[in-house]
Amino acid sequence: SLSAGLDLPGRFLFATLTLMTLIAILVFIEEAVYIYRKIPSSKRSIIIWINAAAPVISTTSCIGMWVPRSTMFTDFTAGIFFAIVIHKFLMMMIKECGGQKVLLRRFENGHFTITTGPCCCCCLCLPRVPITRQTLFWLKVGTFQFAVFRPVLVFLSIVLWTNGNYVLYNVSPKGPALWISCFIGALTLFALWAVGIMFRKVRILLKCKNIIPKFALYQFIVILNHLQTTIINIFATQKIIPCAPPLSSTARGSYIAQQLLIMEMFLITVISRVIYRRKYHDLEPPECVAEEPGDKKQTP
Known part of the structure; x- marks a missing residue:
């Protein structure tokens, strides 16, 4: 068994990382209970989803650490969950502004700056886009497509894997793993771009709600x-x-990645508890919110 092949330091490391995972889960459960009791129902589920990202990744990494053959499935599970979290984070920013209708009233004459990362940060010539119901819809599509297509591509990967056609670390152009990974990468960039566009617009308005530290934690994940x-x-x-017999290079790389993720997600779970537990002031009514200087300029 795996534990039988570990020396004393290895067993201590595995035990410590497992304990950190369990603590992260307990911290999240306690935080979820607090959110359920204290946060309005319109934001409750979204914030719980976002707070669950780090504990879920920590848990899947811990399972992959103890059961090496499950690494592909644990990675897929973490990827699917975080794809949903990306969409939830965009929805949280809209909810924190008071919802879609209130957001449109707040930025009635405003514009989205689309020259932001990770897609178009260098394309400074791109015009700013008016904030309308349609542009909000396309931002939602940008994150929702990732939450939909990531599970579909994962299912396709598992089907190909069961047929012996999919090898996780095979980056040969003739294999499907490379092309599926590239497609997932493109979908990820578009989803992150949509979140970045929204954050760039609301970061000043939601500064009183600590949106910048929340976005930083999301970016770290x-x-x-x-x-x-x-x-x-x-x-x-x-x-x-x-390689370090009996571990091959790829297996050892997976171990290193999983162990790092457990420690990092533990820290993010604890920090998230502090940030999301703070009480924030309510936003001013839409009529009292001043326009940003850039919004008064004409779009080129």
């Missing part, structure tokens, strides 16, 4: 769960991370 894991897997595939 994106970077750690996607970019960090991808970099480690590339290093492992290229044998930059050496």
Whole structure:
């Protein structure tokens, strides 16, 4: 068994990381109870979903650490869950502004700046887009498509894997793993772009609701769960991370990624509890909200 093959430091590390995962789950449960009791019903489920991101990723990483053969499935589960969280974060920003109708009233003459990351941060010539019901709809589509297509692509990957056609770390152009990963990457960029556009517009208005630290935590989860894991897997595939018998390079890379994620998600869970528990002042009525200076300019 896995535990039998570990030395004393290895067992201590596994036990510590498992304990951190359990603590993260307990912290989240306690936070969910608090949110359920104290937060209005219109925001309750959204905030619980967002707070669940770090504990879920920590749990899937812990399962993958103890059961190495489940790594592909735990990664898929974490990816699907966080795809939904990205959409929920966009909806949270809209809810914090008072809902879609109130947001449209607040920014009646405003514009979205679409020259933001990760897609168009260098395209400074792009015009600003008026804030209308239609543009809000397309921002929602930008995140919702990821929440829909990510599970579909995961299901396709599992079907191909059961047929022996899908190998997780096979980056050959002839294999489906590379193309599925590229497609998921493109969908991810569009979803993150939609969230970035909305955040850039509401960050000043929602400063009193600590939206900047909340967005920072969300960004940390994106970077750690996607970019960090991808970099480690590339290093492992290229044998930059050496093998350590009985672990191959790819297996050792997975262990490193999972162990790092458990520690990082534990910290994010604790910090999220502090940030989301604060009491915030209500926003001013829409009529009292001043326009941003840039919104008074004509769109080129």
